[in-house]
């Protein structure tokens with residue numbers, strides 16, 4: 001098994017944190033996005049979407065998309081559970097995972113990709129106005145999340161889950177995206193401190 005990974009990129013980091021939480025170690029191949037290695041013939045054959053992460057199994061099967069890769073690992077090693085338990089638990093984690101992905105990670109990525117000079121060759125067309133339009137959307141969701149986190153320890157309930165992983169990497173990504181986190185979001189700041197204290201937060 002081989003994980004095509006990018007050390008400085010947000011989505012591959014989700015998979016690295018997931019693996020660290022599981023205590024799993026998978027051989028990695030670093031893909032240099034800055035030098036457009038993912039646009040080359042070899043990588044494009046693996047993932048025509050030209051994105052990392054990508055997991056290649058020993059029989060040559062390919063899985064792209066961070067959450068799909070995480071689901072594969074959850075099946076291989078169910079504990080500790082990160083995708084929810086039982087019908088309701090799984091649905092809750094999925095609900096929050098999708099909310100965080102669409103309402104926080106995506107606006108943060110759009111803000112970055114449509115404003116950073118280094119992204120000009122990869123985000124075509126790059127639209128700086130679109131970057132600006134995404135910033136308040138991310139902040140609005142942070143405020144919503146702050147209200148929710150007043151009632152529980154983690155995003156989908158009392159257990160740490162993939163929704164926390166996505167929200168954590170998205171929150172760290174707000175800095176390069178030039179989105180400031182309002183200081184009055186006390187519950188959000190407390191949650192961030194809890195998650196960043198976990199050993200898995202390092203990769």
Ligand SMILES: N[C@@H](CCC(=O)N[C@@H](CS)C(=O)NCC(=O)O)C(=O)O
Nearest residue numbers: 009010011050051052053065066122
């Ligand atoms: N939905 C995909 C997104 C993957 C993605 O956007 N990866 C970024 C790195 S964070 C990438 O490979 N970007 C290359 C590019 O934009 O050219 C996932 O969750 O895996």
